[in-house]
Amino acid sequence: MAAPLAFHFDFISPYGYFASLTVEELAARHGRQVDWRPMLLGVAVMKVMGLKPLLDTPLKGDYMRRDVLRHARRHGLQLGRDLNASPGNPLAPARAFYWVKQHHPHLQAQMAHALFHAFWVQARDLSTPEAVAAIALPAGLSAAEVAHGAASDEAATLLRNAVAAAIGAGIFGSPTIVVDGEPFWGADRLHEVDEWLSCGGW
Amino acid sequence: MAAPLAFHFDFISPYGYFASLTVEELAARHGRQVDWRPMLLGVAVMKVMGLKPLLDTPLKGDYMRRDVLRHARRHGLQLGRDLNASPGNPLAPARAFYWVKQHHPHLQAQMAHALFHAFWVQARDLSTPEAVAAIALPAGLSAAEVAHGAASDEAATLLRNAVAAAIGAGIFGSPTIVVDGEPFWGADRLHEVDEWLSCGGW
Known part of the structure; x- marks a missing residue:
């Protein structure tokens, strides 16, 4: 089985949210799965880059x-x-995600969608473990274990x-999809990932 | 006649070069012309933004x-x-361009292509008026007047x-195409400009 697409994103990135809605369909067209890999743009990556949010x-x-x-x-x-509202502390949703991925790996995609939906559609605060546990969780997860995790x-x-x-x-932006070691940055590059998967690269 | 597409770019931007190769065809499909508007990303825009090159x-x-x-x-x-070589001082090609646009407006596209080709394909230095005047200029322009201009x-x-x-x-990146007041940033967004022109926006 071919390697999954490594889908790097930040839950607080709108472009990460946009890509999350179509990345599985894209992968499935090529017989691939998605490995969901949230990261922390503002807290970690931008500091390495020396950039502000x-x-x-x-202008930008x-x-x-x-x-x-x-x-949209x-x-x-x-x-x-x-978009002008503070995103809040991004640690809790990303930690909750990795805990679920570790202990219920088959629920990783559902958990990612649940967190994105709660944040971007419902505009819920996700700043604490309790707030994350209060969202509509995938079946099979209890609020208590998510809060604990x-x-x-x-x-x-x-x-x-x-x-x-x-x-x-070398990941610096959300979303970045890595296909067999080749990185593509940007929600507007999914068509390029599609082409790369179709022809095996160039 | 509908307004031209405002094509903002920096001659030293590879993505500006890429977009320059297809922007006229895109505009022509919709009965539009292109208004070529070089700017200075590194010298001016990035300073406003507080960013480094x-x-x-x-990472980026x-x-x-x-x-x-x-x-490519x-x-x-x-x-x-x-790409790792210094781009040199970007003032001379941009000044030469605006002088040609002012005095020979019908040659603006040819002059832009000539400068892009000299810089990106031939890897010529364009740091001085004399260097700019020494490129393969559009017919109708003399080296002497370009150097002077x-x-x-x-x-x-x-x-x-x-x-x-x-x-x-609000222009901050190369290329940025403005269609009837609506800005699109990135060489990977030309398909979006195409769609916007086709349907009149959304």
Whole structure:
């Protein structure tokens, strides 16, 4: 079986959310699965890069707000979240995700979708383990175990290692899809991933 | 007649070069012309944004080098220029361009293509008015007038005003195509410009 597509993203990245809605269909067309790998853009990656958050970057921040809403309109997506609102602390959802991935690997995609939906469509706060546990969880997960998992040292270590591995692999943006070692950055590059998978690269 | 597409770019931007190769065909499909508007990313725009050059940005610089070469391979483009080589001072080609646009407006597209080709395919140095005048110029332009124009106060003022206007309009990346007031950033967004022109926006 061919290797899964490594899907790197940040839950608080709107472009990561957009890509999350179609990445599995893209992978399935080529007989691939998706390995979901959340990371922490603002807390970790941007510091390595020496950049400030996109929305706080002059000119680019305004464009990004416009582009995100334009993409949502084009694809009929309802973004409940105000882009100017603080995203809150991104550690809890990412830790909860890695805990679920570790202990219920078959639920990783459902957990990622549940977190994205809670954050971007429902505009829920996900800043604490309790807030994460209160979202509509995939069947088979209890709020108690998610709250416990998100607050665990194990989850903190899993996330820390995942972020370090992503940075070590050169990942700097959300989403980035790595196909057999070849990275593609940007929600607008999924068609290129599709082409790469179709022809085996160039 | 519908307004031209405003095509903002930097001559030293590889993505600007890529887009320059197809923007006229895109515009023509919709009965539009192209208004060529070079700007100065490194010298002016990035300072407003508080960013360092892309190629000097950790992680992103490495990705960009890879992505540019991948795009060139995919489209059969020969990039003579080493991406790691200094681009040199970008003032002379941009000033020469605006001088030609002012005095021979019907030659603006040919002049833009000539400069892009000299820089990206032939890897010529364009750091001085004389170097710019020594490229293969469009028929109807003499090397002497281009050298004179590129060194003129008039060209310096035209460029300064164009860069200020671009920044004032929120332009921060190369290429950015503005269609009837709607900006699209990135060589990978030309298909979105195409769609916007086809349906009149959304």
